Amino acid sequence: MQLHVIDSGKDDRGEGVSHDTPPLVILHGLFGSADNWRSHIKQWQRSRRVLALDLRNHGRSGHQAGMQYEALAEDVMETLTPLNLGRFDLLGHSMGGKVAMTVARQHGEQLSHLIVADISPVSYGHGHDEIFAAMRAVERAEPGSRKAADDIMQEAIEIAATRQFLATNLVRDDDGIMRWRVGLDEISDGYPSIIAPPGGEGAFTGKALLLRGETSPYVRPSHREAIEAMMPNVRLETIEGAGHWLHAEQPKAFRDAVNRFLEET
Template sequence: MELYANVLGGGKPFLILHGFLGMSDNWKTLGAKFSEAGYQVHLIDQRNHGRSPHTDEFNYQVMAKDINEYCKKNKLENIILLGHSMGGKTAMKTACEFPQLIEKLVVADIAPKYYAPHHQTILDGLTMLSNSELTSRGQADEKLKEYIEEWGVRQFLLKNLYWKEKGKLALRMNLEVLKDKVNEIGQALTSEEIFKGDTLFLNGGNSKYIQEGDKDLLKEHFPTSELITIKGVGHWLHAEKPDEFYQTVINFINK
Protein backbone atom coordinates (compact mmCIF):
# COMPACT_ATOMS: atom_id res chain seq x y z
CA MET A 1 0.00 0.00 0.00
CA GLU A 2 1.72 3.17 -1.20
CA LEU A 3 0.00 6.16 0.38
CA TYR A 4 -0.15 9.45 -1.49
CA ALA A 5 1.50 12.35 0.35
CA ASN A 6 2.22 16.00 -0.35
CA VAL A 7 5.63 16.72 1.21
CA LEU A 8 6.51 20.29 2.19
CA GLY A 9 9.84 21.68 3.39
CA GLY A 10 12.74 19.95 5.12
CA GLY A 11 13.74 19.07 8.67
CA LYS A 12 12.27 16.80 11.32
CA PRO A 13 9.47 14.63 9.83
CA PHE A 14 5.98 15.78 10.79
CA LEU A 15 3.08 13.65 9.48
CA ILE A 16 -0.50 14.98 9.39
CA LEU A 17 -3.54 12.71 9.05
CA HIS A 18 -6.94 14.08 7.95
CA GLY A 19 -10.35 13.00 9.25
CA PHE A 20 -13.10 10.80 7.78
CA LEU A 21 -14.09 11.85 4.23
CA GLY A 22 -11.26 14.40 4.23
CA MET A 23 -7.96 14.50 2.38
CA SER A 24 -4.45 15.91 2.67
CA ASP A 25 -5.52 19.14 0.92
CA ASN A 26 -7.55 20.07 4.02
CA TRP A 27 -4.23 20.71 5.79
CA LYS A 28 -2.33 22.57 3.06
CA THR A 29 -2.34 26.00 4.73
CA LEU A 30 -1.37 24.78 8.20
CA GLY A 31 1.08 22.29 6.68
CA ALA A 32 2.88 25.16 4.93
CA LYS A 33 3.14 27.04 8.25
CA PHE A 34 4.62 24.02 10.03
CA SER A 35 7.12 23.56 7.18
CA GLU A 36 8.15 27.23 7.47
CA ALA A 37 8.92 26.51 11.14
CA GLY A 38 11.57 24.01 10.05
CA TYR A 39 9.67 20.72 9.74
CA GLN A 40 9.39 18.35 6.80
CA VAL A 41 5.61 18.08 6.63
CA HIS A 42 3.99 15.00 5.09
CA LEU A 43 0.31 15.65 4.32
CA ILE A 44 -1.01 12.12 3.89
CA ASP A 45 -4.12 10.77 2.18
CA GLN A 46 -5.22 7.73 4.19
CA ARG A 47 -6.37 4.63 2.27
CA ASN A 48 -9.72 5.00 0.48
CA HIS A 49 -9.36 8.80 0.70
CA GLY A 50 -7.90 11.43 -1.64
CA ARG A 51 -5.32 10.09 -4.08
CA SER A 52 -4.34 7.04 -2.01
CA PRO A 53 -5.22 3.51 -3.19
CA HIS A 54 -8.73 2.11 -2.85
CA THR A 55 -9.00 -1.19 -0.99
CA ASP A 56 -11.74 -3.33 0.57
CA GLU A 57 -9.75 -3.55 3.81
CA PHE A 58 -10.40 -0.58 6.07
CA ASN A 59 -9.76 -0.46 9.83
CA TYR A 60 -7.35 1.22 12.24
CA GLN A 61 -5.07 -1.81 12.37
CA VAL A 62 -4.30 -1.62 8.64
CA MET A 63 -4.20 2.19 8.64
CA ALA A 64 -1.59 2.17 11.43
CA LYS A 65 0.44 -0.35 9.39
CA ASP A 66 0.12 1.98 6.38
CA ILE A 67 1.80 4.76 8.37
CA ASN A 68 4.56 2.47 9.62
CA GLU A 69 5.21 1.25 6.05
CA TYR A 70 5.21 4.81 4.72
CA CYS A 71 7.85 5.78 7.31
CA LYS A 72 9.97 2.72 6.52
CA LYS A 73 9.83 3.37 2.78
CA ASN A 74 10.77 7.03 3.24
CA LYS A 75 13.34 6.32 5.99
CA LEU A 76 11.52 8.49 8.53
CA GLU A 77 12.12 8.06 12.26
CA ASN A 78 11.43 9.98 15.48
CA ILE A 79 8.42 11.52 13.78
CA ILE A 80 5.85 13.98 15.03
CA LEU A 81 2.42 12.55 14.25
CA LEU A 82 -0.71 14.71 14.23
CA GLY A 83 -4.18 13.39 13.44
CA HIS A 84 -7.64 14.95 13.46
CA SER A 85 -10.81 12.95 14.18
CA MET A 86 -10.46 9.64 12.27
CA GLY A 87 -6.84 10.64 11.63
CA GLY A 88 -6.45 11.07 15.39
CA LYS A 89 -7.67 7.50 15.89
CA THR A 90 -5.15 6.27 13.29
CA ALA A 91 -2.43 8.32 15.02
CA MET A 92 -3.28 6.85 18.46
CA LYS A 93 -3.30 3.31 17.06
CA THR A 94 0.04 3.91 15.29
CA ALA A 95 1.60 5.23 18.50
CA CYS A 96 0.43 2.18 20.46
CA GLU A 97 1.50 -0.32 17.77
CA PHE A 98 4.79 1.33 16.75
CA PRO A 99 5.90 3.45 19.73
CA GLN A 100 9.57 3.48 18.63
CA LEU A 101 8.52 5.43 15.53
CA ILE A 102 7.03 8.41 17.33
CA GLU A 103 8.68 11.22 19.22
CA LYS A 104 5.55 13.30 19.82
CA LEU A 105 1.87 12.63 19.24
CA VAL A 106 -0.85 15.26 18.71
CA VAL A 107 -4.51 14.20 18.64
CA ALA A 108 -7.13 16.75 17.58
CA ASP A 109 -10.68 16.43 18.94
CA ILE A 110 -11.09 12.68 19.37
CA ALA A 111 -10.75 10.31 22.33
CA PRO A 112 -9.67 6.63 22.36
CA LYS A 113 -13.26 5.57 23.11
CA TYR A 114 -16.04 4.08 20.97
CA TYR A 115 -18.24 6.45 18.94
CA ALA A 116 -21.53 5.27 17.44
CA PRO A 117 -21.91 5.87 13.66
CA HIS A 118 -23.14 9.42 13.07
CA HIS A 119 -22.26 10.27 9.46
CA GLN A 120 -25.36 8.88 7.75
CA THR A 121 -26.76 12.17 6.40
CA ILE A 122 -23.37 13.13 4.96
CA LEU A 123 -22.95 9.68 3.39
CA ASP A 124 -26.46 9.93 1.89
CA GLY A 125 -25.57 13.32 0.40
CA LEU A 126 -22.31 12.02 -1.06
CA THR A 127 -24.11 8.96 -2.48
CA MET A 128 -26.56 11.28 -4.22
CA LEU A 129 -23.62 13.27 -5.67
CA SER A 130 -21.90 10.07 -6.76
CA ASN A 131 -25.03 9.01 -8.66
CA SER A 132 -25.50 12.44 -10.31
CA GLU A 133 -24.13 13.84 -13.55
CA LEU A 134 -22.12 16.74 -12.14
CA THR A 135 -20.83 19.42 -14.48
CA SER A 136 -19.89 22.18 -11.99
CA ARG A 137 -18.96 22.60 -8.34
CA GLY A 138 -21.78 25.11 -7.90
CA GLN A 139 -24.29 22.51 -9.09
CA ALA A 140 -22.80 19.95 -6.68
CA ASP A 141 -23.07 22.44 -3.80
CA GLU A 142 -26.75 23.13 -4.60
CA LYS A 143 -27.53 19.40 -4.59
CA LEU A 144 -25.59 18.78 -1.36
CA LYS A 145 -27.49 21.63 0.33
CA GLU A 146 -30.55 19.36 0.41
CA TYR A 147 -28.67 17.17 2.91
CA ILE A 148 -26.22 19.51 4.65
CA GLU A 149 -27.10 23.05 5.71
CA GLU A 150 -23.67 24.14 6.96
CA TRP A 151 -21.72 25.87 4.20
CA GLY A 152 -18.34 25.01 5.79
CA VAL A 153 -19.12 21.29 5.97
CA ARG A 154 -20.24 21.28 2.32
CA GLN A 155 -17.03 23.02 1.21
CA PHE A 156 -14.96 20.48 3.16
CA LEU A 157 -16.76 17.60 1.41
CA LEU A 158 -16.70 19.20 -2.04
CA LYS A 159 -12.88 19.27 -1.93
CA ASN A 160 -13.21 15.59 -2.86
CA LEU A 161 -14.52 16.47 -6.32
CA TYR A 162 -12.19 16.22 -9.31
CA TRP A 163 -12.55 16.31 -13.10
CA LYS A 164 -12.76 12.64 -14.05
CA GLU A 165 -13.05 13.61 -17.70
CA LYS A 166 -13.85 16.80 -19.58
CA GLY A 167 -17.08 18.27 -18.22
CA LYS A 168 -17.63 15.48 -15.67
CA LEU A 169 -16.92 15.68 -11.93
CA ALA A 170 -16.50 12.67 -9.63
CA LEU A 171 -15.57 11.97 -6.00
CA ARG A 172 -12.05 10.84 -5.12
CA MET A 173 -12.88 8.73 -2.05
CA ASN A 174 -13.86 5.06 -2.15
CA LEU A 175 -17.42 5.83 -1.08
CA GLU A 176 -18.82 2.29 -1.30
CA VAL A 177 -16.21 0.83 1.05
CA LEU A 178 -16.41 3.79 3.44
CA LYS A 179 -20.19 3.31 3.65
CA ASP A 180 -19.80 -0.43 4.11
CA LYS A 181 -17.11 -0.06 6.81
CA VAL A 182 -18.52 3.01 8.57
CA ASN A 183 -18.69 1.11 11.89
CA GLU A 184 -14.87 0.90 11.86
CA ILE A 185 -14.60 4.69 12.21
CA GLY A 186 -15.83 4.72 15.79
CA GLN A 187 -13.79 1.80 17.14
CA ALA A 188 -12.04 2.24 20.50
CA LEU A 189 -8.51 1.36 21.50
CA THR A 190 -8.31 -1.88 23.47
CA SER A 191 -7.56 -1.58 27.20
CA GLU A 192 -3.99 -2.86 26.77
CA GLU A 193 -3.07 -0.32 24.09
CA ILE A 194 -0.89 2.29 25.80
CA PHE A 195 1.61 4.89 24.55
CA LYS A 196 3.94 6.41 27.13
CA GLY A 197 5.50 9.07 24.88
CA ASP A 198 4.75 12.81 24.83
CA THR A 199 1.13 13.32 23.80
CA LEU A 200 -1.07 16.37 23.37
CA PHE A 201 -4.86 16.16 23.06
CA LEU A 202 -6.54 19.27 21.65
CA ASN A 203 -10.27 19.72 21.77
CA GLY A 204 -12.75 22.31 20.65
CA GLY A 205 -14.58 24.06 23.48
CA ASN A 206 -17.92 23.70 21.64
CA SER A 207 -17.27 20.14 20.48
CA LYS A 208 -18.77 17.06 22.14
CA TYR A 209 -16.10 14.60 20.95
CA ILE A 210 -13.97 14.82 24.12
CA GLN A 211 -16.08 15.05 27.27
CA GLU A 212 -15.11 15.93 30.84
CA GLY A 213 -15.57 12.26 31.75
CA ASP A 214 -12.99 11.16 29.16
CA LYS A 215 -10.01 12.70 30.99
CA ASP A 216 -9.24 9.54 32.99
CA LEU A 217 -9.47 7.43 29.81
CA LEU A 218 -6.92 9.68 28.05
CA LYS A 219 -4.51 9.16 30.96
CA GLU A 220 -5.08 5.38 30.99
CA HIS A 221 -3.96 5.03 27.38
CA PHE A 222 -1.59 8.01 27.24
CA PRO A 223 -0.20 8.45 30.78
CA THR A 224 2.03 11.45 29.96
CA SER A 225 -0.64 13.27 27.92
CA GLU A 226 -2.00 16.75 28.44
CA LEU A 227 -5.35 18.10 27.25
CA ILE A 228 -5.73 21.68 25.99
CA THR A 229 -9.09 23.19 25.02
CA ILE A 230 -9.35 25.80 22.27
CA LYS A 231 -12.35 27.90 23.25
CA GLY A 232 -15.13 28.96 20.92
CA VAL A 233 -14.59 26.29 18.25
CA GLY A 234 -16.22 23.01 17.29
CA HIS A 235 -14.87 19.77 15.83
CA TRP A 236 -12.97 21.52 12.99
CA LEU A 237 -10.88 23.46 15.51
CA HIS A 238 -7.84 23.71 13.18
CA ALA A 239 -9.97 25.36 10.47
CA GLU A 240 -11.90 27.66 12.83
CA LYS A 241 -8.91 29.03 14.78
CA PRO A 242 -5.85 28.04 12.72
CA ASP A 243 -3.46 30.52 14.37
CA GLU A 244 -4.26 29.37 17.91
CA PHE A 245 -4.17 25.72 16.82
CA TYR A 246 -0.78 26.24 15.15
CA GLN A 247 0.74 28.07 18.14
CA THR A 248 -0.50 25.45 20.62
CA VAL A 249 0.99 22.61 18.57
CA ILE A 250 4.30 24.44 17.98
CA ASN A 251 4.64 25.18 21.72
CA PHE A 252 4.14 21.47 22.47
CA ILE A 253 6.50 20.06 19.84
CA ASN A 254 9.24 22.61 20.56
CA LYS A 255 9.22 21.84 24.30
Protein backbone atom coordinates in the same frame (compact mmCIF):
# COMPACT_ATOMS: atom_id res chain seq x y z
CA MET B 1 -0.68 -0.07 0.75
CA GLN B 2 1.53 2.86 -0.22
CA LEU B 3 -0.15 6.20 0.44
CA HIS B 4 0.06 9.51 -1.39
CA VAL B 5 2.27 11.98 0.49
CA ILE B 6 2.74 15.74 0.41
CA ASP B 7 6.36 16.07 1.53
CA SER B 8 7.87 19.50 2.23
CA GLY B 9 11.28 17.87 2.58
CA LYS B 10 11.74 17.25 -1.12
CA ASP B 11 13.27 19.67 -3.57
CA ASP B 12 12.56 19.83 -7.28
CA ARG B 13 14.73 16.73 -7.86
CA GLY B 14 12.81 14.73 -5.29
CA GLU B 15 15.75 14.47 -2.90
CA GLY B 16 15.11 14.56 0.82
CA VAL B 17 15.94 17.75 2.68
CA SER B 18 17.02 17.20 6.29
CA HIS B 19 16.18 19.36 9.31
CA ASP B 20 17.55 19.29 12.83
CA THR B 21 14.08 18.93 14.34
CA PRO B 22 12.07 15.69 14.01
CA PRO B 23 9.79 15.53 10.96
CA LEU B 24 6.09 16.16 11.54
CA VAL B 25 3.67 13.65 10.01
CA ILE B 26 0.01 14.70 9.62
CA LEU B 27 -3.02 12.42 9.25
CA HIS B 28 -6.35 13.94 8.17
CA GLY B 29 -9.85 13.03 9.30
CA LEU B 30 -12.81 11.31 7.64
CA PHE B 31 -13.51 12.69 4.13
CA GLY B 32 -10.45 14.93 4.48
CA SER B 33 -7.11 14.82 2.69
CA ALA B 34 -3.55 16.03 2.93
CA ASP B 35 -4.57 19.03 0.79
CA ASN B 36 -6.66 20.38 3.69
CA TRP B 37 -3.42 20.95 5.64
CA ARG B 38 -1.48 22.96 3.05
CA SER B 39 -1.72 26.27 4.94
CA HIS B 40 -0.34 24.63 8.10
CA ILE B 41 2.36 22.84 6.12
CA LYS B 42 3.45 26.17 4.67
CA GLN B 43 4.04 27.52 8.18
CA TRP B 44 5.59 24.43 9.77
CA GLN B 45 7.93 23.69 6.88
CA ARG B 46 9.94 26.78 7.77
CA SER B 47 11.49 24.91 10.67
CA ARG B 48 11.00 21.21 9.96
CA ARG B 49 10.19 18.62 7.36
CA VAL B 50 6.42 18.08 7.15
CA LEU B 51 4.69 15.10 5.57
CA ALA B 52 0.90 14.93 5.13
CA LEU B 53 -0.54 11.59 4.05
CA ASP B 54 -3.76 10.70 2.24
CA LEU B 55 -5.18 7.70 4.11
CA ARG B 56 -6.60 4.83 2.07
CA ASN B 57 -9.85 5.64 0.23
CA HIS B 58 -9.10 9.36 0.62
CA GLY B 59 -7.41 12.04 -1.46
CA ARG B 60 -4.98 10.71 -4.05
CA SER B 61 -4.38 7.38 -2.33
CA GLY B 62 -5.81 4.15 -3.68
CA HIS B 63 -9.10 2.51 -2.77
CA GLN B 64 -9.08 -0.72 -0.81
CA ALA B 65 -11.59 -2.52 1.39
CA GLY B 66 -11.05 -2.47 5.13
CA MET B 67 -11.07 0.62 7.37
CA GLN B 68 -9.83 -1.08 10.54
CA TYR B 69 -7.36 1.10 12.39
CA GLU B 70 -4.71 -1.62 12.40
CA ALA B 71 -4.86 -1.67 8.59
CA LEU B 72 -4.72 2.12 8.31
CA ALA B 73 -1.77 2.26 10.71
CA GLU B 74 0.01 -0.41 8.68
CA ASP B 75 -0.49 1.72 5.55
CA VAL B 76 1.10 4.68 7.34
CA MET B 77 4.16 2.74 8.46
CA GLU B 78 4.54 1.01 5.07
CA THR B 79 4.64 4.48 3.51
CA LEU B 80 6.98 6.10 6.05
CA THR B 81 9.49 3.31 6.66
CA PRO B 82 11.28 3.59 3.27
CA LEU B 83 11.76 7.33 3.91
CA ASN B 84 14.12 6.65 6.85
CA LEU B 85 12.75 9.53 8.90
CA GLY B 86 14.12 8.36 12.21
CA ARG B 87 11.93 9.40 15.12
CA PHE B 88 9.09 11.70 14.11
CA ASP B 89 6.23 13.72 15.59
CA LEU B 90 2.76 12.45 14.66
CA LEU B 91 -0.39 14.58 14.47
CA GLY B 92 -3.82 13.19 13.64
CA HIS B 93 -7.24 14.83 13.47
CA SER B 94 -10.50 12.95 14.14
CA MET B 95 -10.28 9.59 12.32
CA GLY B 96 -6.63 10.40 11.67
CA GLY B 97 -6.23 10.87 15.41
CA LYS B 98 -7.36 7.30 15.98
CA VAL B 99 -4.93 6.12 13.31
CA ALA B 100 -2.20 8.12 15.08
CA MET B 101 -3.08 6.52 18.43
CA THR B 102 -2.90 3.09 16.82
CA VAL B 103 0.52 3.87 15.35
CA ALA B 104 1.63 5.15 18.77
CA ARG B 105 0.55 1.91 20.44
CA GLN B 106 2.23 -0.29 17.87
CA HIS B 107 5.33 1.78 17.03
CA GLY B 108 5.73 4.09 20.01
CA GLU B 109 9.52 3.86 19.94
CA GLN B 110 9.53 5.75 16.64
CA LEU B 111 7.51 8.73 17.91
CA SER B 112 8.97 11.81 19.56
CA HIS B 113 5.54 13.30 20.28
CA LEU B 114 1.90 12.37 19.68
CA ILE B 115 -0.68 15.07 18.96
CA VAL B 116 -4.37 14.15 18.73
CA ALA B 117 -6.90 16.71 17.49
CA ASP B 118 -10.48 16.45 18.78
CA ILE B 119 -11.04 12.73 19.14
CA SER B 120 -11.00 10.31 22.07
CA PRO B 121 -9.96 6.64 22.12
CA VAL B 122 -13.57 5.48 22.47
CA SER B 123 -16.45 4.21 20.34
CA TYR B 124 -18.82 6.77 18.82
CA GLY B 125 -22.39 6.49 17.57
CA HIS B 126 -23.39 6.89 13.92
CA GLY B 127 -22.99 10.56 13.14
CA HIS B 128 -22.55 10.90 9.37
CA ASP B 129 -25.88 9.71 7.96
CA GLU B 130 -26.66 13.09 6.40
CA ILE B 131 -23.22 13.28 4.80
CA PHE B 132 -23.51 9.81 3.28
CA ALA B 133 -27.01 10.67 2.01
CA ALA B 134 -25.77 13.88 0.39
CA MET B 135 -22.78 12.21 -1.24
CA ARG B 136 -24.90 9.36 -2.58
CA ALA B 137 -27.37 11.87 -4.03
CA VAL B 138 -24.54 13.61 -5.89
CA GLU B 139 -23.26 10.25 -7.08
CA ARG B 140 -26.65 9.37 -8.56
CA ALA B 141 -27.27 12.77 -10.13
CA GLU B 142 -23.88 13.01 -11.90
CA PRO B 143 -23.76 16.84 -11.81
CA GLY B 144 -21.72 18.80 -14.31
CA SER B 145 -20.58 21.55 -11.94
CA ARG B 146 -19.68 22.19 -8.31
CA LYS B 147 -22.65 24.54 -8.05
CA ALA B 148 -25.01 21.76 -9.14
CA ALA B 149 -23.38 19.37 -6.67
CA ASP B 150 -23.77 21.91 -3.87
CA ASP B 151 -27.46 22.38 -4.71
CA ILE B 152 -27.97 18.63 -4.42
CA MET B 153 -26.10 18.37 -1.11
CA GLN B 154 -28.08 21.28 0.31
CA GLU B 155 -31.15 19.07 0.53
CA ALA B 156 -29.43 16.96 3.21
CA ILE B 157 -26.76 19.32 4.62
CA GLU B 158 -27.76 22.81 5.74
CA ILE B 159 -24.32 24.04 6.82
CA ALA B 160 -22.47 25.56 3.86
CA ALA B 161 -19.02 25.01 5.38
CA THR B 162 -19.68 21.26 5.58
CA ARG B 163 -20.75 21.16 1.94
CA GLN B 164 -17.66 23.14 0.94
CA PHE B 165 -15.44 20.72 2.86
CA LEU B 166 -17.00 17.72 1.13
CA ALA B 167 -16.71 19.44 -2.25
CA THR B 168 -12.90 19.33 -1.95
CA ASN B 169 -13.33 15.65 -2.83
CA LEU B 170 -15.05 16.33 -6.16
CA VAL B 171 -13.10 15.87 -9.39
CA ARG B 172 -14.28 16.21 -12.99
CA ASP B 173 -14.00 13.08 -15.13
CA ASP B 174 -13.35 12.89 -18.87
CA ASP B 175 -17.06 13.25 -19.58
CA GLY B 176 -17.33 16.47 -17.57
CA ILE B 177 -19.15 14.83 -14.65
CA MET B 178 -18.24 15.72 -11.07
CA ARG B 179 -17.41 12.54 -9.18
CA TRP B 180 -16.12 11.72 -5.70
CA ARG B 181 -12.45 10.83 -5.54
CA VAL B 182 -12.95 9.13 -2.17
CA GLY B 183 -13.73 5.43 -2.01
CA LEU B 184 -17.31 6.01 -0.90
CA ASP B 185 -18.27 2.34 -1.03
CA GLU B 186 -15.23 1.28 0.98
CA ILE B 187 -15.77 4.02 3.56
CA SER B 188 -19.46 3.21 3.90
CA ASP B 189 -18.79 -0.51 4.29
CA GLY B 190 -16.01 0.22 6.78
CA TYR B 191 -17.90 2.80 8.83
CA PRO B 192 -18.39 0.48 11.85
CA SER B 193 -14.60 0.25 12.08
CA ILE B 194 -14.23 4.03 11.77
CA ILE B 195 -16.44 4.75 14.78
CA ALA B 196 -14.73 2.02 16.83
CA PRO B 197 -11.84 2.68 19.28
CA PRO B 198 -8.24 2.82 18.00
CA GLY B 199 -6.45 -0.43 17.29
CA GLY B 200 -3.63 -2.00 19.22
CA GLU B 201 -3.29 -2.56 22.93
CA GLY B 202 -1.72 -0.88 25.92
CA ALA B 203 -0.65 2.73 26.29
CA PHE B 204 1.63 5.20 24.59
CA THR B 205 3.89 6.39 27.40
CA GLY B 206 5.58 9.20 25.49
CA LYS B 207 4.64 12.87 25.49
CA ALA B 208 1.13 13.44 24.13
CA LEU B 209 -1.15 16.42 23.50
CA LEU B 210 -4.90 16.21 23.00
CA LEU B 211 -6.48 19.37 21.60
CA ARG B 212 -10.26 19.70 21.73
CA GLY B 213 -12.56 22.29 20.19
CA GLU B 214 -14.47 24.31 22.77
CA THR B 215 -17.87 23.57 21.19
CA SER B 216 -17.09 20.08 19.92
CA PRO B 217 -18.87 17.04 21.40
CA TYR B 218 -16.10 14.63 20.47
CA VAL B 219 -13.96 14.97 23.62
CA ARG B 220 -16.06 14.79 26.78
CA PRO B 221 -15.29 14.68 30.51
CA SER B 222 -16.57 11.10 30.54
CA HIS B 223 -13.74 10.18 28.16
CA ARG B 224 -11.02 11.30 30.55
CA GLU B 225 -10.35 7.85 32.02
CA ALA B 226 -9.98 6.27 28.56
CA ILE B 227 -7.76 9.14 27.39
CA GLU B 228 -5.38 8.86 30.33
CA ALA B 229 -5.28 5.07 30.08
CA MET B 230 -4.28 5.34 26.42
CA MET B 231 -1.93 8.34 26.92
CA PRO B 232 -0.81 8.54 30.58
CA ASN B 233 1.49 11.50 29.83
CA VAL B 234 -1.16 13.50 28.00
CA ARG B 235 -1.74 17.25 28.14
CA LEU B 236 -5.32 18.26 27.40
CA GLU B 237 -5.96 21.73 25.99
CA THR B 238 -9.05 23.46 24.62
CA ILE B 239 -9.07 25.71 21.55
CA GLU B 240 -11.58 28.45 22.27
CA GLY B 241 -14.09 29.40 19.61
CA ALA B 242 -13.61 26.15 17.71
CA GLY B 243 -15.64 23.04 17.07
CA HIS B 244 -14.55 19.71 15.64
CA TRP B 245 -12.63 21.27 12.71
CA LEU B 246 -10.50 23.26 15.15
CA HIS B 247 -7.47 23.41 12.85
CA ALA B 248 -9.58 25.14 10.17
CA GLU B 249 -11.78 27.26 12.45
CA GLN B 250 -8.96 28.61 14.63
CA PRO B 251 -5.81 27.87 12.61
CA LYS B 252 -3.40 30.19 14.44
CA ALA B 253 -4.52 29.14 17.92
CA PHE B 254 -4.29 25.50 16.85
CA ARG B 255 -0.83 25.91 15.39
CA ASP B 256 0.38 27.91 18.40
CA ALA B 257 -0.78 25.16 20.77
CA VAL B 258 1.05 22.52 18.74
CA ASN B 259 4.21 24.65 18.59
CA ARG B 260 4.19 25.29 22.35
CA PHE B 261 3.87 21.60 23.08
CA LEU B 262 6.67 20.60 20.73
CA GLU B 263 9.01 23.35 21.94
CA GLU B 264 8.35 22.87 25.67
CA THR B 265 8.73 19.10 25.61
